[in-house]
Amino acid sequence: MGSELTTRDLASGEPLDLAIIGGGINGAAIARAAAAGGLRAALFEASDYGFGTTWRSTKLIHGGLRYLEHGDVGLVFESLRERAWLLQTRPYLVRPQRFLLPLLPWTRRPGWQLRIGLAAYDLLALYRAVPPHRPLSRERLRELAPYLPGEARGGFSFFDARVIAPERLTWELVREARQLGAATFNHTQVVSIAAP
Structure with a gap:
């Protein structure tokens, strides 16, 4: 199990290896894979994990x-x-x-x-x-x-x-990403990105 990144870690200014904007099924899977690969990754979702396209997908x-x-x-x-x-x-x-x-x-x-x-x-x-x-x-x-x-x-x-339930799969991937060390932020809108 990785060491989870926190808001405090992000506020410290230490750069991330990867920031994923969008917490649908693809964003959650990318966050999980990045964390499993040892990257410092953070996932940001403005609404709710799996809410947008994932929720309305063909499944x-x-x-x-x-x-x-x-x-x-x-x-x-x-x-x-x-x-x-x-x-x-x-x-x-x-x-x-x-x-x-x-x-x-x-x-x-x-x-x-x-x-x-x-x-x-x-x-x-x-x-x-x-x-x-x-x-x-x-x-x-x-x-x-x-x-x-x-x-x-x-x-x-x-x-x-x-x-069967893409929202549940999304939540599982988010949970696993977090357990592997990724920071995950639900209901968090990204309003700007600062280059390192």
Whole structure:
């Protein structure tokens, strides 16, 4: 456990290694990672931790499937690693989520390209924490999603993850950042920044 920075430490004028402005889920995760890496970090949130975008998010923890199309393999690999970490360390908050990818006449990519992309996604995930993708027959797709248009000719299922309570996850990350030595300030607006 690190030694927590205090308001007095900050007032002393000793510079921080990192100041994070915004206590949403991303800011909290950055504060935790910085403190775990031994940096003198402080997190500032003007409203309440997890209040803004985090509270109104889609609640998805995705591995970055769409980034594969642009060849950003490094980002996908990193996102999948983080997704696996969340699924393994917080199974009470983060769960696998199945998605269906139907093949419709207007689907942008042919089925063979989607299959290759999903296989690459599985490979980059190293099959950690969620099942691999599966092809779906027209009949199986209809069982899983009877509301789809009749033109659906099959498709795929794949998994990503969802967070049940993003606000709680944010608070846990803030608490861990604090335990690791970060200073965290809720309801604290940053009005100016002085260069060292």
